[in-house]
Amino acid sequence: MPTREEIWHEADLPTRRLAGLALNPSTPEDVLLRLLSDAPLAARMVLCMDRDLPSAVMDAVITHPDTRTRGFFARNPYVDPAQRARLVDDPEWLVRALLADGPLTTDDTVPRRLPDDTVLRMINTYDDESLGGSLYRQISAELWEALPTHPDPKARVWGAGRWGSLSPETRAALLADPDDAVRERARGCAQWEDVAWVESQFPDRPCHARTGTLVNHPLSRALIDGVLTAPAGPDERGALALNPTLPPDVVILLAADPDPEVREGIAHRADLGPDQLRALAVDPDPEVRLAVSLHPAWSEEERTAIDYEVPMDRTFGFHPELLYPRDPEDVRRDALSGHPILRRHAAQEHSLPPDLLERLTVDDDLGVRVLVAQNHPDASAELLLRSFLEYTGRERARLPHRPNFPTDGLAPYADDEDPEVRALAARDPATPPETVGRLTRDPDPAVRAAFARHPGLPPARLTELLDDEELVQHAAANPALGVETIRRLAAALPVS
Structure with missing residues (x-):
């Protein structure tokens, strides 16, 4: 199946114009249905993936004869997940796999959760390959909590995968579960708490599995000493510093390691003693001092006395809600x-x-x-x-x-030197038409696209852009287009 980018790259100007109509909030339902039925693939892709849809159009998508069209809808982040869930028993493996993989978004935002009964249906009827995507990101916190003790054994298999967060009672129940697959899954998780088993599975060369073991699993003393004396890779002492099960003497050793990255990793540990804290607080490396300045053992007065510098070059973005909220x-x-x-x-x-x-x-x-x-x-x-x-x-x-981002009062930013700020004026309905028209010729392509959709775009310029190779989709999505114009443009569709 071609990628979204490949499909769009192959679309000609008339197809891109139809794709714009598919996004236009003024496009009537009957025209949307016609686009769904007869438009080229790229326009159907935009219609089914990039907007919410009237219920009649969603009904028609669910029963559309084209697998790719249903697959586009399976990844739509704008529709209610309960509508996407209607594809749970789709006859084509590809559609089911795309539904499990989740909505396609341009950032790391966690998708809205699928209904619990849909997730359970998928767990029970999909093969491992279909469930290998991002289904876990679409499971509600309530269902995650219920999975380890769920009446359905296949649900308990999934629940056992959260082994590290389960209570001793729940672990014991899973290890003694009447279902063979549940017991096997529980035993497979439990054996990673056995240092002898971990040592037997430890790779002898640098790889992701070796690093993951050093960071996450309980380690035998022999394995720890082997890594300390003969590491297989240059970063293994740093990985070891993050392991929560290190014995105290190894923590003390690594807190004085000559590598500042190792000391920085150790500085995050809650089990540092007073001597290590004091030494790390005056460490010559600023990243180490910053890391230890966050330690919960400090009073506010002690923390202030540490010479740390707050970095401003970090990403300040979205953080998903935790499954288990902080105190x-x-x-x-x-x-x-x-x-x-x-x-x-x-x-x-x-x-x-x-x-x-x-x-x-x-x-x-x-x-x-x-x-x-x-x-x-x-x-x-x-x-x-x-x-x-x-x-x-x-x-x-x-x-x-974000829901509360303003629209009014943004017109003055139209002449800002930052193109992302200039584009804000496209959100303001009061931006003057002459400014809107001028900015469809802005040097920045994103600014041009934003203003091509502005309802205040002068009609003559809007008509001109409907034949513009670059901006035709954005112009056709402009809500200022009248219904008669929309119907005339859609008349280019072939008669089915």
């Missing part, structure tokens, strides 16, 4: 800390209480403010706009898509 008191402690990075940790929370939300919204650290804007559902319009104007790092483009 509210820990969040409050971080939010009230004098350390900007601890406040940044608090700012990632989606459910900050009102007083902390108000406090962090006006924090003097850019990272704190932007993280609130990126993650809190009640981030204000003022904060969202300020964050977009001040933050130019990765995931900046996500901010204008």
